[in-house]
Amino acid sequence: xxxxxxxxxxxxxxxxxxxxxxxxxxxxxxxxxxxxxxxxxxxxxxxxxxxxxxxxxxxxxxxxxxxxxxxxxxxxxxxxxxxxxxxxxxxxxxxxxxxxxxxxxxxxxxxxxxxxxxxxxxxxxxxxxxxxxxxxxxxxxxxxxxxxxxxxxxxxxxxxxxxxxxxxxxxxxxxxxxxxxxxxxxxxxxxxxxxxxxxxxxxxxxxxxxxxxxxxxxxxxxxxxxxxxxxxxxxxxxxxxxxxxxxxxxxxxxxxxxxxxxxxxxxxxxxxxxxxxxxxxxxxxxxxxxxxxxxxxxxxxxxxxxxxxxxxxxxxxxxxxxxx
Amino acid sequence: xxxxxxxxxxxxxxxxxxxxxxxxxxxxxxxxxxxxxxxxxxxxxxxxxxxxxxxxxxxxxxxxxxxxxxxxxxxxxxxxxxxxxxxxxxxxxxxxxxxxxxxxxxxxxxxxxxxxxxxxxxxxxxxxxxxxxxxxxxxxxxxxxxxxxxxxxxxxxxxxxxxxxxxxxxxxxxxxxxxxxxxxxxxxxxxxxxxxxxxxxxxxxxxxxxxxxxxxxxxxxxxxxxxxxxxxxxxxxxxxxxxxxxxxxxxxxxxxxxxxxxxxxxxxxxxxxxxxxxxxxxxx
Numbered sequence: 001x002x003x004x005x006x007x008x009x010x011x012x013x014x015x016x017x018x019x020x021x022x023x024x025x026x027x028x029x030x031x032x033x034x035x036x037x038x039x040x041x042x043x044x045x046x047x048x049x050x051x052x053x054x055x056x057x058x059x060x061x062x063x064x065x066x067x068x069x070x071x072x073x074x075x076x077x078x079x080x081x082x083x084x085x086x087x088x089x090x091x092x093x094x095x096x097x098x099x100x101x102x103x104x105x106x107x108x109x110x111x112x113x114x115x116x117x118x119x120x121x122x123x124x125x126x127x128x129x130x131x132x133x134x135x136x137x138x139x140x141x142x143x144x145x146x147x148x149x150x151x152x153x154x155x156x157x158x159x160x161x162x163x164x165x166x167x168x169x170x171x172x173x174x175x176x177x178x179x180x181x182x183x184x185x186x187x188x189x190x191x192x193x194x195x196x197x198x199x200x201x202x203x204x205x206x207x208x209x210x211x212x213x214x215x216x217x218x219x220x221x222x223x224x225x226x227x228x229x230x231x232x233x234x235x236x237x238x239x240x241x242x243x244x245x246x247x248x249x250x251x252x253x254x255x256x257x258x259x260x261x262x263x264x265x266x267x268x269x270x271x272x273x274x275x276x277x278x279x280x281x282x283x284x285x286x287x288x289x290x291x292x293x294x295x296x297x298x299x300x301x302x303x304x305x306x307x308x309x310x311x312x313x314x315x316x317x318x319x320x321x322x323x324x
Numbered sequence: 325x326x327x328x329x330x331x332x333x334x335x336x337x338x339x340x341x342x343x344x345x346x347x348x349x350x351x352x353x354x355x356x357x358x359x360x361x362x363x364x365x366x367x368x369x370x371x372x373x374x375x376x377x378x379x380x381x382x383x384x385x386x387x388x389x390x391x392x393x394x395x396x397x398x399x400x401x402x403x404x405x406x407x408x409x410x411x412x413x414x415x416x417x418x419x420x421x422x423x424x425x426x427x428x429x430x431x432x433x434x435x436x437x438x439x440x441x442x443x444x445x446x447x448x449x450x451x452x453x454x455x456x457x458x459x460x461x462x463x464x465x466x467x468x469x470x471x472x473x474x475x476x477x478x479x480x481x482x483x484x485x486x487x488x489x490x491x492x493x494x495x496x497x498x499x500x501x502x503x504x505x506x507x508x509x510x511x512x513x514x515x516x517x518x519x520x521x522x523x524x525x526x527x528x529x530x531x532x533x534x535x536x537x538x539x540x541x542x543x544x545x546x547x548x549x550x551x552x553x554x555x556x557x558x559x560x561x562x563x564x565x566x567x568x569x570x571x572x573x574x575x576x577x578x579x580x581x582x583x584x585x586x587x588x589x590x591x592x593x594x595x596x597x598x599x600x601x602x603x604x605x606x607x608x
Contacts, residue, residue, distance in 0.1 A: 075551065079585040099353050126428055129438055133388050165353075166429065176353060180427055181436045183388055184444070184478070212508060215544035218578035228578050244353075246432040247475075260430055263353065 023049065025101055025289035032169070033106060033161035034119040034138075034147045043194035046160065047106040049289075058283055058291025061102050061195070062301055063321060065092045068199045070322050072207045076214075077313075084214050086308035087232045090274050091210065092203055093283075093301065095240060098270040099202075100163050100174035101285040104195045110157050115150040118169070122179070125170045130180035134170060137179070137187035146193070162192065175202025209242040210235070213250055222251035232308070233271075240267045278305040297321065367423030368438055373409055381406040388441075391448035400456050407450050408462045414443040415467060435475035447471070447482035454489045463490055469502045472514055480510060484517050496521050500533050504540070511537065512548030519556065531562045538569030543582035546570065550589035560599045563590065564606065571607035 026049050036042065045060040052058070069092035076084040096102055108114045118124050122134035138147040145152075146162075153159060165171045170179045173192050182201070191197040217223040217230040222238060225231045234254070241252035241264055253264035273281060282290040283301065293301060299317035307313055368386060369377070376382055381398050385406065395403040414422060422439035426432040434440065450459050463486055471483035488495045496518060503514045518530060534553065538546055570586050573579040587603040594601035 079588045081581055081585065084581075129388075130427075136388060168428070178427070178429075178431065180438075181431065181433060184441055188388070188390065208509070212544060215547060215582060216542065217581075224578070230581065245430050246426070247434075248432070266353065 023288065025049065025103075025285050028101065029103060029106060029161075029163070030114065032119070032163055032165040033114070034164045034169070035115055035150065035153055036105070036160040036162055037145050037148045038153065038156060038160075040144070040146050041193070042105055042160065043196060044105060045195060047103045048108075049106070053290075053292040056294065058102075058293045059297045061096075061291065062093070062283065062293060062297050063324070064196055064199055065096065065203075066300065066304070066318065067322060068092070068196070068203050071200075072203055081214075082307065082313050083230075083232050083311055086304055087214075087236055088207065088210055089304045090271075090308050091206065091236050091239060093277075093304065094236075094267075094271050094274045095206060095243065096174045096199070096202070097273070097285060098240070098267050099176040100165065101289070102174065102291060103163055104174035104192075104198055106161050106163075108159050108161065110153065110155075110159050112150065114159055114161070115153065117149045119164050120147040120149060122164075122169060124168045125179065126168045127170065127180050130170045130178065133183040133187060134179040137183070137190075137192070173198045173202075175199070175205075177202060177205075206239060206243050209247060209250065210239040212247075213238055213242070220251055222254040236271060237264065237268060240264070240271075275305055275309070278302040278309070368442060371417060371422045371439075372413055375405055376409045376413070379406045379409075385410060385442065385446075389445070391445040392452065394445060394449040395453055395457070400458075403453055404457045404462075407446055407453075407457045407459075410446045411443070411450070411463075411467075414439050414446065415470075418443050435479075440474070440476050440479060443471075444476060444479040444482055447479065447486055451482060451485040451489060454486070459486065460490060465491060465498055469498060472499065472502050472506060473510055475509070477509070477513055480513055481517070484514070488521070496526050497529065500526075500529055503533055504536055507541070507545050508548055511541070511545045512552055515549050516552045519552070522556065527557060530556065531558060531566070535562070535566045535569055538566050539572075540569075543573055543579055543586070547582060547585055547589070550586060550593070554589070554593050554596055556593075558593060558597050558599075560594075560601070563594050563597075563599060563601050566590070567601065567603050567606045570603060574604065574607040 045057055047057055048055060066089060069089045073085050073088035076088065121139060122131050125131040125134055139145055163173055165176050171177065172179060172187065174195065175198060177186055179187060186192070186201045191201050213220070213223060213235050214230070217235060218228070220238070223231055223234050237253040238250040242250045244263060245252055245260060252258050252260060255261065277283060283293055284291040296317060300321040303315045303318045307315060376385070380402055381395060384394055395406065398406065418437065418439040419434070421434060421437045424437045424439065450457055450463065465487065468483045468487045468490065471479055474480050484499065487498060491498055499514055499518055503511060506514055522530065534549055537549055567590060573583050573586070583603065590603055591601055
């Protein structure tokens with residue numbers, strides 16, 4: 001009987017572990033978030049883990065992504081290059097998931113466990129230039145503090161947070177834009193204060209690589225099928241390799257010996273998640289952090305994948321979404 | 325019952341562990357690992373000459389200060405020295421990053437290096453203080469037109485702005501001449517900038533240049549230009565001449581996608597001018 005009791009306790013503990021594992025996204029976010037000044041104004045959507053589906057966070061983020069991606073890629077559609085158009089839309093649904101788990105801002109309870117000073121002050125940033133630029137943008141060197149130390153939030157019921165990821169906390173927001181490389185046109189202009197502006201900047205940078213790759217695909221063996229036609233799955237993977245490693249890395253994904261190959265493999269995993277969206281797949285970082293979509297948005301997202309896979313252009317739900 | 329409970333407990337522990345590990349792999353870019361051995365970042369303090377390092381504005385230059393504030397508290401001679409010497413030094417090495425290499429994550433974009441961005445700010449500040457910094461005495465057409473080849477749009481724009489201040493109306497021809505050497509996004513941006521200076525006298529020079537580009541450049545470059553000229557006045561003979569240069573792509577299977585795009589932009593351009601044109605029919 002005693003052994004059974006111990007086992008029951010163990011089972012409950014295990015189930016508790018499962019519960020914790022179910023909110024893995026929260027655990028990850030706990031380590032990559034910095035606290036926002038309570039007086040700072042931000043443009044959401046804001047991710048609240050428990051309420052995300054009640055508040056239709058998935059709809060909001062998917063809509064923003066599709067609208068901004070459409071704005072940048074509609075030229076391909078007008079040219080009649082349907083695969084390139086839907087390929088970019090699918091890429092837009094993948095990169096922010098891979099980079100930032102679809103989260104730019106989040107809100108949590110005002111508890112000390114959700115507050116660490118180092119991410120807000122950029123203390124862990126290795127590059128001196130990146131640290132300087134991070135501080136200029138966020139710590140009031142010239143402007144009002146956007147990110148603040150915990151003591152400035154004492155007594156607050158809720159914390160609003162910004163994702164500052166990468167191993168040293170120098171990569172900002174849902175597109176993980178580096179404080180070293182993206183200062184002038186993004187951080188210095190305060191683009192991070194708005195989810196939409198962050199998406200616009202991130203997708204614009206992504207499009208630079210994508211468009212060049214699409215136009216010049218035949219100059220890269222990694223982008224051509226055996227019959228000489230473009231391989232759009234590879235074009236999408238190569239675009240992320242270049243987004244992650246720089247413009248010279250378009251074919252990095254094709255080299256399993258590359259030191260960054262695990263990252264490219266990881267991206268493929270998330271690209272596959274996007275491709276599974278028209279087959280009952282979930283939208284979000286993992287099943288337990290699924291961002292439920294309303295039937296209208298879900299249909300639009302499915303149309304993106306359907307059209308990409310079938311080289312078709314049947315997009316009633318997408319057109320409706322873009323028209324709003 | 326006991327055996328079942330034991331089995332269930334350990335299965336759940338195992339499943340939980342596997343789940344945690346699976347979720348912690350490289351599909352989570354936000355917590356990517358770090359390689360501190362490869363950092364070779366900002367080298368500005370090593371490359372800038374003594375005159376710049378002793379200048380009052382040196383710290384502002386290092387501190388990513390915006391162009392409008394770069395020379396704010398400097399005298400005329402200090403402004404000139406800071407801008408001129410920084411320009412001369414950085415323009416000689418920016419193409420190779422002036423010593424900067426990939427960051428700890430392996431990322432390297434030559435158009436966004438510290439040297440390129442600093443050079444952009446220096447040229448922006450020069451354009452804003454063109455007379456005060458006596459830029460006519462040290463900026464040259466040759467040096468500025470080289471920046472039109474840069475992958476950084478801001479740097480191209482700042483160079484162009486200085487070029488127009490330096491050469492006045494003659495800058496149009498200089499840029500047009502240089503456009504023939506440009507590739508990809510640079511070519512498109514240069515043409516877009518030229519459109520702001522377009523008039524009845526120089527319009528045919530622009531059309532001639534587009535025709536030349538069509539004959540010589542790759543389809544990416546040509547498309548970057550064609551995407552931007554829809555509103556330029558053009559006649560059927562000119563459209564046909566431009567189209568003629570593009571016929572070399574029509575039979576190339578790997579260019580099918582680009583030919584379709586060229587046809588789209590040419591037809592639209594023609595249509596805006598009340599003309600009907602189809603590249604495929606034209607090239608038959």
